[in-house]
Amino acid sequence: MSQPNFNSEQVVKQEEAYLRLVHPTPEETPTCINLFDTFLSCNAIRSQIKSFYRHGERTHCSQKLEDFKFCLGLTRMEPDERRDVWIRRRAEWWAARRLGKSSEDVWEMRE
Numbered sequence: 001m002s003q004p005n006f007n008s009e010q011v012v013k014q015e016e017a018y019l020r021l022v023h024p025t026p027e028e029t030p031t032c033i034n035l036f037d038t039f040l041s042c043n044a045i046r047s048q049i050k051s052f053y054r055h056g057e058r059t060h061c062s063q064k065l066e067d068f069k070f071c072l073g074l075t076r077m078e079p080d081e082r083r084d085v086w087i088r089r090r091a092e093w094w095a096a097r098r099l100g101k102s103s104e105d106v107w108e109m110r111e
Contacts, residue, residue, distance in 0.1 A: 011098055015091035026079035029086050032071040039064040063093075 023029050030038075041047060042061035051059035070089065074082045 008095060008099060011095040012088075012091045015094040015098075016087055019087045019091055019094075023083065023087065026083040029083050030071075032068060032075070035064070035068040035071050039068050 039061060042059055042064045048058050051057065067089075071086075074085060077085065
């Protein structure tokens with residue numbers, strides 16, 4: 001659901017704060033293997049059917065592949081720095097989802 005009272009940077013900061021609570025240590029962030037598994041499961045038939053039902057189109061897995069490639073680029077960083085970069089990227093993604101359209105924009109609420 002769109003939140004017109006917030007600008008993009010405020011929403012990113014809220015998401016960063018939340019993600020820092022959820023992932024308090026570098027060990028809590030996903031590994032590149034986890035991200036690769038997520039990319040592979042995106043192409044599974046169950047995921048495709050759910051996306052087609054909710055959005056009327058198949059799942060776009062390119063973002064999950066980009067997340068995996070991004071993770072591979074972080075391998076030379078220190079764990080704390082890698083966590084901070086990962087949290088910032090993920091917060092930007094969540095902020096875009098919060099401020100953008102969702103499946104709730106497609107369906108009308110029944111009373």
